[in-house]
Amino acid sequence: MKIIENEEQILSFLNAIKNKPIEEDETLFFKKELVDVVFKPRSKRKMNAFCKQMGMDVFEAILEDLELPFTIKTIKESPPVYMVKKEE
Amino acid sequence: MEVFVGQRISDIITLEEIERDWKMGMKILVRSQTGTGKTYWAQNTIYEYCKKNNYKCLLFSNRVVLKEQNEKSLEGKDDVFEMVNYQNISEKIYGGIPLSDVYNGYDVILMDEVHFFLEDAPFNRKTDLLLRSLKFIYPNKLIILLTATPQMLFTYKSKYDKVYNFPDDYSYINKVLFYKKDEAIERLVSNLPDGEKAIYFARSAEDAYELSKKFVGKSSFVCSPEKKAYGKLSDKNTIKQIVKDTKFSTTLLCSTKLLDTGINIEDENLKTIIIESSDPINIIQSVGRKRVKNENDKLDIYIKNVHKGDMLQRISECSKNLWWARELRELGKEEFQFRHRKSNLPEIIDNDFTVNVAIEVYYKYMLEFYEHLNKSDEKFRQYFYSHFQYIPEEEEFAEHEIQKPDIIRVLEENKNIKFFKDDQKIIAKKFFGVLLSSSVANDRNMGFNVISKIIDNNNIPFEIKSIKETKGQNRDKKYWMFIRKQEEVKNENN
Numbered sequence: 001m002k003i004i005e006n007e008e009q010i011l012s013f014l015n016a017i018k019n020k021p022i023e024e025d026e027t028l029f030f031k032k033e034l035v036d037v038v039f040k041p042r043s044k045r046k047m048n049a050f051c052k053q054m055g056m057d058v059f060e061a062i063l064e065d066l067e068l069p070f071t072i073k074t075i076k077e078s079p080p081v082y083m084v085k086k087e088e
Numbered sequence: 089m090e091v092f093v094g095q096r097i098s099d100i101i102t103l104e105e106i107e108r109d110w111k112m113g114m115k116i117l118v119r120s121q122t123g124t125g126k127t128y129w130a131q132n133t134i135y136e137y138c139k140k141n142n143y144k145c146l147l148f149s150n151r152v153v154l155k156e157q158n159e160k161s162l163e164g165k166d167d168v169f170e171m172v173n174y175q176n177i178s179e180k181i182y183g184g185i186p187l188s189d190v191y192n193g194y195d196v197i198l199m200d201e202v203h204f205f206l207e208d209a210p211f212n213r214k215t216d217l218l219l220r221s222l223k224f225i226y227p228n229k230l231i232i233l234l235t236a237t238p239q240m241l242f243t244y245k246s247k248y249d250k251v252y253n254f255p256d257d258y259s260y261i262n263k264v265l266f267y268k269k270d271e272a273i274e275r276l277v278s279n280l281p282d283g284e285k286a287i288y289f290a291r292s293a294e295d296a297y298e299l300s301k302k303f304v305g306k307s308s309f310v311c312s313p314e315k316k317a318y319g320k321l322s323d324k325n326t327i328k329q330i331v332k333d334t335k336f337s338t339t340l341l342c343s344t345k346l347l348d349t350g351i352n353i354e355d356e357n358l359k360t361i362i363i364e365s366s367d368p369i370n371i372i373q374s375v376g377r378k379r380v381k382n383e384n385d386k387l388d389i390y391i392k393n394v395h396k397g398d399m400l401q402r403i404s405e406c407s408k409n410l411w412w413a414r415e416l417r418e419l420g421k422e423e424f425q426f427r428h429r430k431s432n433l434p435e436i437i438d439n440d441f442t443v444n445v446a447i448e449v450y451y452k453y454m455l456e457f458y459e460h461l462n463k464s465d466e467k468f469r470q471y472f473y474s475h476f477q478y479i480p481e482e483e484e485f486a487e488h489e490i491q492k493p494d495i496i497r498v499l500e501e502n503k504n505i506k507f508f509k510d511d512q513k514i515i516a517k518k519f520f521g522v523l524l525s526s527s528v529a530n531d532r533n534m535g536f537n538v539i540s541k542i543i544d545n546n547n548i549p550f551e552i553k554s555i556k557e558t559k560g561q562n563r564d565k566k567y568w569m570f571i572r573k574q575e576e577v578k579n580e581n582n
Contacts, residue, residue: 039526061537
C-alpha cells in the first residue's frame with residue numbers, strides 16, 4: 001500500500017466528480033484540479049502548462065500509479081467526453 | 089463600403105466598381121491582410137482594367153524577394169506591368185531624376201506594401217523622396233496603395249479619395265504567447281515537434297545569424313545581400329526556394345526584415361513564428377507571412393515582451409528625435425546650424441538641414457503608440473491579443489510553457505542507468521520536480537506508467553523500460569532504465 005499525502009482531499013475530489021460526464025471544455029479544469037490535489041504544485045504556471053500539454057492518458061496513469069480505486073473512462077470520442085469511475 | 093470577413097479583394101473591387109467609381113487623379117487605399125487575394129486581383133482585375141484602357145501600370149515592391157515573387161506570379165503580363173523596387177526608384181530620385189519623370193509613361197501606379205515609406209524610414213533615409221507622391225496630385229494617374237498596416241500612412245496623410253478596409257481574420261492563430269528572455273527562443277526551437285517548422289524574425293542580422301548557428305544543419309539564415317558583413321552569409325538558395333516554391337526546407341528560418349512583408353510562405357508545417365520586435369507594424373507584418381492553406385492550418389506566435397522600462401526607453405528615443413525636428417523648424421536653418429555646429433545630428437535631420445519627414449512621421453506614430461501602452465505593463469500584450477483576436481485563458485509567458493528540453497536533460501543525465509526500487513522514487517521526484525515543482529511527496533509514487541505516458545505525450549526521443557535483473561545481488565528484481573530511442577543499448581538480458 002502506497003502512502004499518499006493528501007489522500008483524503010484526493011479521494012474527496014474523485015468521489016465528488018465520479019460518474020459525471022466531463023465535457024471537452026471541462027477537461028482542463030478537471031486536469032488542473034486533479035494535479036492540484038495530488039501534487040500541490042508550487043508553480044501554478046507549471047501546473048497550467050502541464051495540464052495543457054498532457055493528454056488524458058497521463059492523468060489516468062497518475063491514478064493508476066497512486067493505486068487509487070478510480071479510473072478515467074472515455075465515454076464518447078470526438079469531441080471527447082470522459083467520466084471518472086470508481087472500481088468496485 | 090462595408091466589407092465582411094472572408095470576402096476577397098476581387099469580390100469587392102470589381103472591374104465594374106473601378107470603371108464606375110475610380111477616376112484618374114485619385115488615390116485609392118486598400119487595406120487587406122495577407123491571403124485576401126491581392127496578387128490575384130492585380131493579376132486579373134487591374135490587368136483587365138489596364139488592358140481595356142490601354143494603360144501601363146508601374147508596380148512597386150518593397151523587398152527584393154517580394155519583387156521576385158510578384159514577377160513570378162505576374163509572368164506573361166509584362167505588356168501592362170513593370171515591376172520596380174521602391175529602393176531603386178528612391179536612388180534614381182536621389183540621383184536627380186524628378187519624381188514626375190519616374191512616373192512618366194505610366195497611368196496606374198500600384199504601390200504594394202506601401203507602409204514601406206514610413207516603416208523603413210529609420211534605417212533608410214531615402215524613403216521620404218518617394219513618400220511625397222502621396223501628397224502630390226497627379227491628374228492623369230491613378231495611384232493605388234496596398235498594405236495590411238496603413239496606420240502610419242494615416243499619420244502622414246489622413247484622407248484618401250477612396251479607402252477599402254478589409255476586416256482581418258486571424259482564426260488561424262492558435263495561440264499568442266510572449267517571452268521575456270532570449271534564451272526562451274532556443275528552448276522553443278528545441279521543443280518543436282518533429283516535422284514542424286519555425287521562422288524567427290530577429291531585430292538584427294547578428295541576432296538572426298547567431299541563432300541559426302546554434303541549430304546548424306537544421307536552420308538557415310537570410311538577410312539582405314547588401315547588409316554589411318552578414319549579407320555574405322545570407323543563404324541564397326533559401327531565398328530562391330522561397331521565391332520559387334513559397335517554402336523553405338530547413339526546420340528553422342532565421343531572418344531579418346528582409347522577409348517581413350509581402351512575401352508568402354505556404355507550408356502547413358510552418359507552425360511557429362517568433363518575433364523579436366517592439367514595432368507593432370513589424371509584428372503584424374511578420375505574422376502575415378504565413379499563407380494558410382486550410383482550416384486545420386494553425387499558427388503559434390511568440391513575441392518578445394516589452395515591459396514598462398523598455399517602453400520608457402522607446403518613448404525617450406522617439407521624443408529626442410522629434411525634439412530635433414522641432415528645434416530645426418523653430419530656429420530656422422541658419423540659427424540651427426550655428427547653435428548645433430558641434431552636435432552629432434540624428435538621422436531625422438537630413439544633410440541639407442531639412443527634416444526627414446518619413447522619419448519624423450515614424451517617430452510620431454511610435455511615440456503615440458508607446459505613450460498609449462505605457463499606462464501599464466499588460467497593455468503591450470493586450471494590444472496584440474486584441475489585434476490577433478486571441479483570448480488567452482490566462483496571461484502566460486512562453487517561459488512557463490517550455491519544459492521539453494528540461495525533461496530531455498533529466499533523461500539524458502540518467503540514461504542507461506539501472507534504477508532499482510528506492511532509486512526509482514528518487515528519479516521520479518527529480519522528473520516531476522522539473523514538471524511540476526510538487527510540494528508534497530506524491531511525485532515519488534509516480535511510476536512507470538505516468539513517466540512513460542509523459543515521454544510519449546511530448547514526443548521525446550526516449551523510452552523507459554522495466555527490465556528484470558538476471559544476476560548479482562539484485563537478481564530477479566526489476567529495474568527501470570531510460571534509453572534514448574534508436575540507440576543500441578546492449579543489455580545483459582538481451
